[in-house]
Amino acid sequence: MTSTKIWIAHALLALWISMRSSGQLWVWLKHWTQPSEYIEGYQIDTSDIEWKLYRNSLSGFLFAFILHSVLFQIIIRVFKRKDGDVILAIFWIFLQLYLTSINCILFTGILILLATTITYFTRRQIFSWIICIIFVLKADLWAPYSYTPEKYYREFNFYLYTAVQVINFCIYLVKNPEKKFDFELMIRYAQYLFYPTYSITLIVLYEDFENQLNLVWKKVEKQETLWGPEMDFWFFVKKAIRLIFWFYFIELFLHFIFVNALFNSPFTLISGLHPYEVSSLAYISGQFFHLKYVVIFGVPSLFAMVDGMQPPGPPICISRVSKYSQMWRYFDQGLYQFLKNQVRKY
Template identity: 20%
Template sequence: MGVKAALPRYEFYFYNVVLCMAMLWAARWIFDVSSSNSNRKTFKTSVQSGWYYSGRKMDTADVEWMMWFSMFREHIIFALSGHVIFAKICTLLAPQYRSLVFMVYGMLAVFTSMGWAYVTLILSHCVLLYSISLVKLRWLCFVAGLTTLATFKMEPFISWQAGFVSGSFELRPLLFYGGCGFTIMRCLSFALENCERKDGNYSILELLKYNFYLPFFYFGPIMTFDKFYIQANNPNLTRKNGEMWNISIQALLNLGVIMIVAVILHFMYILTIPSDMKLLKHISDWALAGLAYLNLVYDWVKAAVMFGVINTVSRLDHLDPPKPPKCITMLYVFSETHFDRGINDFLCNYVYNYLGGKHDNVLDELIGSLCTFGITALWLGPSWVVFIWAFLNCFGLNFELWIAKFFTMEPFISIEVS
């Protein structure tokens, strides 16, 4: 038993060592390609000034990374640092009011960055869904929540609501849709939890505390209301042994990953090279495989860093947030292909597990997965690409159950037992 138990871990480490060696070998080829072709015409638009002292330009093809870690880095650090400072002062002086301080600081930060019209729009949606939650009908809360979410995903409702927020702040459109979308999902979580409460209702103040918690406000992750309510109002703020050490290590790991990505963008141009089809025809197979792998992992790294930074701040506030996404190269079943664990927890808690039961009945599983991926498609924004992605994932999730059921029949079950 000891040998069998150790074998998977041994294979896991062996796989990672081989993968690292292969990636280092491929990186050498990619570096040669980026160095010898830096003056190509296709490179001039996206490869721009970078580290002067190293003589290397930077791959700026990813607008999102450039926006977060170059143009608006100071804004993010300033807002989150202010939150940490105010939260720490309140925790020391009046811990019973810390959730209220989180709300006040969050509302002030949102008002400062987006203006009073945006805050009013958010509050109107909160009041609307809170009023509907008082009826305590799950189906009505779902209809109201998903209809409201659709108003931020479909025209002409998008343009009409976006018209309330004007200005030249470049980050404003991104913050608008991020804050509105996550607000609706949080309000829906609150409404569904209020339906489950047997004695009375949660107050609208609890909804505002939950929604305007700044680290989660614009870009999540979504922490369901039941978990946030318990943790934010927990009077016992003692930490476990080694918890601060783990938080510090996590913060340093996030910083290290940001630095590694910066080095890759300066020395390998993994985002610009694939856009030059003529160049791709002449590069080696090692370089092509390395580019494919790095681009596959790069999107996961962005999400892992964003959620990692947010989670570090929330853990300082004595919360236990959803974990960052699992590395995409370590996923091998459809049931684990969730990119955002906050959204995954939300859907599993309120839709997938609620409708799918124990996930051993084919019909219940089909209904639960169809509803889950239907809401996911609405969340991502209805389009043919999203519909195809949702269909393939929904089919794969059900296909796994069909195969499992098939092999429980004779003669396969007898063969397996023997």
């Protein structure tokens, strides 16, 4: 209990010091800000490009995820699995067309077709790694992007996460040489690539996705609830409220503490600060990083759980981590599973 009180006191003190330092350095940081949409007369730090693009894209994500959750529940209950799988795959492709663009989907299709075909006939995963790494490194030069920032952000993420998914599936083919690329596997592969909540911000292995979707269909066939005993209506309401709270907390935070702008500025700007001020600013910057991914990972995770899937867990709070191995394992848990199972083993 004492350690918790000390941690809270330390965090509050760092927050206050960061707020004060931001005010003192305001004249050199204001070019990173823009007028607030929430509080008249205030400025908001917009120097974190990822958060700026995400917050502008959020309405599109929410519309797609809500629409998907409603239609997903209808499809799995109205149609038998064979037909339902095909309908879901087609629906998810159209949903990705809404989130990204037809040029994005077609260009990604080249990667999918090339890497999967070569891997299937050679049963060597090295080719998929080479193709996908080149794709990721050269996507900025070769890939088509939309002009609107919101779609640009979603397309950028879709290219990156699709490359990871292609590698995952190709490794699955290599580990299962007896597998024939029949119609059923093709549909399941399309589902894996285009399932909306796993296609842009969460990394899930192909085998895990297949097992999760199989379990959903089994529960539907047995007329069982899709959710575990601890998951009821209020469970999802609480998670949604928590995400809403942290989203607006971050937005409020960026009105008064400009650590992102500070660390995007020349190093000489902090050279005159006291070491404890620098430490406090670095600590608060880390906390912002954590909360940002609580929201970015949390939104698709919430909707995946509504579907009856089991997404990776939320990122661990970095201020309570005593071992870096914990940070590595429990911040981006999907990435950890990918590196542990797909990289380290091979």
